[in-house]
Structures are given as structure tokens and as C-alpha cells.
Amino acid sequence: MDTQKKKYVKPIITKQKTGFISKFGKTGLLTVLENIDGVSIEELVEKYNSPLFVISERTIRATQRKALRIFKTRYPKVQFAWSYKTNYLNAVCLIFHEEGSWAEVVSEFEYDKARLLGIPGNKIIFNGPHKPKSALLKAINDGALIHIDHFDELFSLIELTDEINKTANVAIRINMDTGIYPKWDRFGLNYENGEAYEAIRRIMITKNLRLAGLHCHIGTYVLSTDAYKMAAYKMTELYKRIKYEYNYQLDYIDLGGGIPSRNTLYSYYLDASVSIPSFEDYADAITSGIIEHGLKSDELPLLILESGRALIDEAGYLITSVVANKRLSNGKQAIIVDAGVNLLFTSFWYKHKISTTEFYGEVRDESVIYGNLCMNIDVLRDAVYLPPVPVGKQIIFHNVGAYNMTQWMQFITPRPNVVMIMEDSSVEIIREAETLEYITQLERVPKKLQKK
Numbered sequence: 001m002d003t004q005k006k007k008y009v010k011p012i013i014t015k016q017k018t019g020f021i022s023k024f025g026k027t028g029l030l031t032v033l034e035n036i037d038g039v040s041i042e043e044l045v046e047k048y049n050s051p052l053f054v055i056s057e058r059t060i061r062a063t064q065r066k067a068l069r070i071f072k073t074r075y076p077k078v079q080f081a082w083s084y085k086t087n088y089l090n091a092v093c094l095i096f097h098e099e100g101s102w103a104e105v106v107s108e109f110e111y112d113k114a115r116l117l118g119i120p121g122n123k124i125i126f127n128g129p130h131k132p133k134s135a136l137l138k139a140i141n142d143g144a145l146i147h148i149d150h151f152d153e154l155f156s157l158i159e160l161t162d163e164i165n166k167t168a169n170v171a172i173r174i175n176m177d178t179g180i181y182p183k184w185d186r187f188g189l190n191y192e193n194g195e196a197y198e199a200i201r202r203i204m205i206t207k208n209l210r211l212a213g214l215h216c217h218i219g220t221y222v223l224s225t226d227a228y229k230m231a232a233y234k235m236t237e238l239y240k241r242i243k244y245e246y247n248y249q250l251d252y253i254d255l256g257g258g259i260p261s262r263n264t265l266y267s268y269y270l271d272a273s274v275s276i277p278s279f280e281d282y283a284d285a286i287t288s289g290i291i292e293h294g295l296k297s298d299e300l301p302l303l304i305l306e307s308g309r310a311l312i313d314e315a316g317y318l319i320t321s322v323v324a325n326k327r328l329s330n331g332k333q334a335i336i337v338d339a340g341v342n343l344l345f346t347s348f349w350y351k352h353k354i355s356t357t358e359f360y361g362e363v364r365d366e367s368v369i370y371g372n373l374c375m376n377i378d379v380l381r382d383a384v385y386l387p388p389v390p391v392g393k394q395i396i397f398h399n400v401g402a403y404n405m406t407q408w409m410q411f412i413t414p415r416p417n418v419v420m421i422m423e424d425s426s427v428e429i430i431r432e433a434e435t436l437e438y439i440t441q442l443e444r445v446p447k448k449l450q451k452k
């Protein structure tokens, strides 16, 4: 039991400012976070330095299991495939694979990474607009699921499988109007203008191509569940058409990713926890779009999902430390922390939830959080109500597990440690902090510039 007396905080009166959210709105987002999964943040910083990325094994597993359960209770045949580009640190991928996920990759680099982690070809979904010949050959030989993006790729596959006389497992990526604008039509083949079906016809008459499924990925951070329902409906319509026209049953339809995480977009006034549909809502929409077609249970396709951000964002934290406090010329409070936008790419479009490790009183002032780069664009948050946080103390950014540890840039400073808090609360480094030697090891100095 906590027997410590609460600290006395002097009552204060703050002037109401019209146009700003009260403490129940924006300012309420600031919470005190002393530890992550029982591990003290202060100790983490002492041992692994600041800034520091932290990933929670417990949260990954819990989120993945919950998501799978939500889909499996609504549809009998479900398979998840982990979207590597969302976070391809080996430890992260291995947890998803242990939980039963296949790999979803979009480049030869990611393909090789999945193979190195021991994922067999038939559990790798190979998406993306550029699959070099070398990568296609590997994928054909490994029996990977190659998702064709355009006709040129289809023609190369026909050529390659002919050359080596092997059958490739393929699907086509389909883009369609789901009511999401601007339309995502740069990837895949179009549904409405018949392009997708033309590709299907060509595949069906090609000896060495086996059509295994249909794929779409309608966007990212898609807020409309109706869009998913429409996508699932149209995909199943194609699936049925192939079934009746060719008397051929595809293995799967793949609805891609794009389900939002609990992060709030800059353009949104209300917090994501109250403004975005739940994971259940998305699962309802997708599965009902398929089920509405009235297929019998043995006619139903396997439903594949490639959810990325919704499954990993909440497992990630970025711990930063305050370097300085300033007042800008307009009187606004400015806080400089030791990590920049090169590490927290997603701060360009999200208002990440923020915590401090201690309670610094009720007085909060509109503040801007700057990073440590000598660049004007380096703003981690342009307006947030914060108490004065002392130099050396931590500010923690929540929900940073998706797209930061893959899109981060080495810029001005080396990238920091990434640790994982394991289920038993032990801490493991899963990616070491970069060093000067690491960063310069690929550089070569021309002879005439070398010191004699």
C-alpha cells in the first residue's frame, strides 16, 4: 500500500483562455509515467542513456492476440502477416512470428531479412512496386506469395518462370474506389476500369503462374470503416467471379493494413481514443463485406490482414531528456530535448501523447518542444500545455512503435539504443546505439586526401 503523503500543491487560479481546451481536453493528455512495464524510467536512462527507444514485449503480444481474437470471432479463417516496413527490428519481427504472423515485405532487403529470420517462402507476402529480377527469382524459387503491382511485373514474371521453368505463386494488388480521396491508385491494378480482371485473365492462361489470391491495401490511417467494407465486398465479388468463370477457388483475399493506431493526427481536435473507430469496428466492416456474399463455409477464402501501425505503435516509447528551457520572444515556453525529428518522424503528423516522470504542479503553460537538431523544422510538438520540466528530467513520447525505427535518419548525431522490456521485466538491448566508427565504416577517403 502507498502510505506516502501526497505532496502539497498550492491552489492556483488560472485565467480561462477562449479557444483553448480545458484540462479535460488537450492538457489532460499529460500524464505522469514513472516506469514502463514496472521498469523505472530513471534507471533505464542511467543504464542505457537518453534519448532511448523502449519497446514492450508484453504490449506487442497483448495487442496482437487481441486483434487476432477480434477477427477470429467474426470470421473462421484468418491469417496475419507482419508488415516489416512498420518496424523491422529483428526482435520485433520474431515476436510477431512467434504469435503466428507471416511476413509482409516490400523490398528485396526486407525479403532477405524475413528469410534470415527463418521464415519460409510460403509464409512471405511480397508486395511493393519494385521487385528487382534477383528478388523475383528468389521469391519464385522459395514459393513466396508474389503480389503483382503492374503489368510490367506480370510480364517479367511470365518471362522468368519460363526461363527457369518453375511455377510462381502470385496474387494481384487491386486498387479501387472505396470513397477515400485522394484515391490510392498508384499501387496495383484498377478494379473499376477492368484492368484488374484483365490481369487475372492473363494469369489464368499462363502455365507457370498460379493465382493464389487477391490483395488490396486501401490507404493508411484510414478512418472510414465503410471503406474497408466496400473493399472487402469488391474483393469478394472478384473472388466469386473467378470461382464461377474458371471453376477455380483462390486461397485467400488480403485486405492489407491501414487501420489507425491510437495516435491523434495534428488536424484532429479530439484525442484519438475518442475520435477513431475501434479495432472491432474495422473487423466488423471487413468480415461483413465478405460474409454478405453468402458463400458456403467451404467456399470462404482465407482472410489475410497486414496490419502494421495498429499492432505496434502502442508498444513503443521514446524517452527524451530536457536540455534547456527558454522563453520565446512572444512569451511562449520552449523546451529543448535531446532527440530530434530525425528520430521521431511521426511527430510531423501526430500529436503524440506525452508524459513526464514526475508531477510538476498544476501550472501549465502553452509550450513548444524542440529537438536537438540545429534546424528550424525540428519541432517535436508545436503546442502542448506543459509545466516547467527541469533540465535533465525526462519527457516521454508514447505510441512511437510504428514507422520511427524504420524511417529514422542518421543525422547530426548517431542513433540511440533501442531496448525491449521483456515479459518478465528484464531489459534487453535490441539495437545498440550507433558509434562514430559504425557510421563512418563505409566511407572511403580518396588517396590524395589521405594524410601521408
Ligand SMILES: *Cc1c(COP(=O)(O)O)cnc(C)c1O
Pocket: 083, 085, 086, 104, 106, 127, 128, 217, 219, 220, 221, 256, 257, 258, 259, 306, 307, 308, 309, 310, 402
Ligand atoms: C505499409 C503497408 C502495410 C501496413 O500499413 P499500416 O498502415 O501500418 O497498417 C500493409 N500492407 C502494405 C502493402 C503496406 O504497404
